[in-house]
Amino acid sequence: MSESPVKTERRGHVLEVTLDRPKANAIDLQTSRALGEVFRDFRDDPELRVAIITGAGEKFFCPGWDLKAAADGDAVDGDYGVGGFGGLQELRGLNKPVIAAVNGICCGGGLEWALSADIILAAEHATFALPEIRSGTVADAASIKLPKRIPYHIAMEMLLTGRWIDAEEAARWGMINRIHSAETLMEEARALADHLASGPPLVYAALKEVVREAEGMNFQDAMNRITKRQFETVDILYDSEDQLEGARAFAEKRDPVWKGR
Incomplete structure (x- = not known):
């Protein structure tokens, strides 16, 4: 072989x-x-x-x-x-x-x-x-x-x-x-x-999906899909532990620990 x-x-x-x-x-x-x-x-x-x-x-x-x-x-x-x-x-x-x-x-x-x-x-x-x-x-x-x-x-x-x-x-x-x-x-x-x-994997996922899907959409339609959480990756991100971790790390002046969930 x-x-x-x-x-x-x-x-x-x-x-x-x-x-x-x-x-x-x-x-x-x-x-x-x-x-x-x-x-x-x-x-x-x-x-x-x-x-x-x-x-x-x-x-x-x-x-x-x-x-x-x-x-x-x-x-x-x-x-x-x-x-x-x-x-x-x-x-x-x-x-x-x-x-x-x-x-x-x-x-x-x-x-x-x-x-x-x-x-x-x-x-x-x-x-x-x-x-x-x-x-x-x-x-x-x-x-x-x-x-x-x-x-x-x-x-x-x-x-x-x-x-x-x-x-x-x-x-x-x-x-x-x-x-x-x-x-x-x-x-x-x-x-x-x-x-x-070392960065936030859920944010990367949301970025890639939004950029990919928005390529064929007008600006307002794409924005509406983001704000209404109609992108799967954005919906996952907004309910994630990592979303809370980012805010807590900023408030506590420390580096965030991303878990991808």
Whole structure:
């Protein structure tokens, strides 16, 4: 039996997920299904609060869809598994923070995978592109997500031409949060993950659900759903021990102890 292309490591409340599929960390159907199982379990595990995704090695984060596997019979519209391509971009109810540590080439479906994270850190040598146009196909998830994340004209240029941008330009347009050296990228990602893991998980869940659901709503409708506690995560938060703990800790001038309940 071949070794799994998805490596996981638990560090306290943090799950590290490494795509390790030489030579380029491309994703085929089997790998996508494996990633979906990992992120489904992450979503459903109350002990895990934050995930980091990255690629093995120093050259590739992920180039996306494995065209060689496609040539051997993997259908582009095949069964990607729970969560859709890469296990993240269509996973329902994922209300925990995800950090992408982009350690190299990040293109096509690999860029879409990174865009499924909440925070993106990149190594200095990381590069980004949507080269699907050159292979006669559409970058479907990126066509939906990218024009909402960065200036429309920049997103459309990337989609229409497939041109590459470096980490500095990606940061300038707001595609990524910060740039780090290759040597410190994972150290910085872990420090951020540990910081988030020490925070209030019920608030994170409410934030992620509200942001996700409000994207297709007008402002007042979204506000009404919040104030009427019509978001499940908001309703849970407002009746939780953690809600009381936050107020008590503030009044007592101490750090809160979050229990996630």
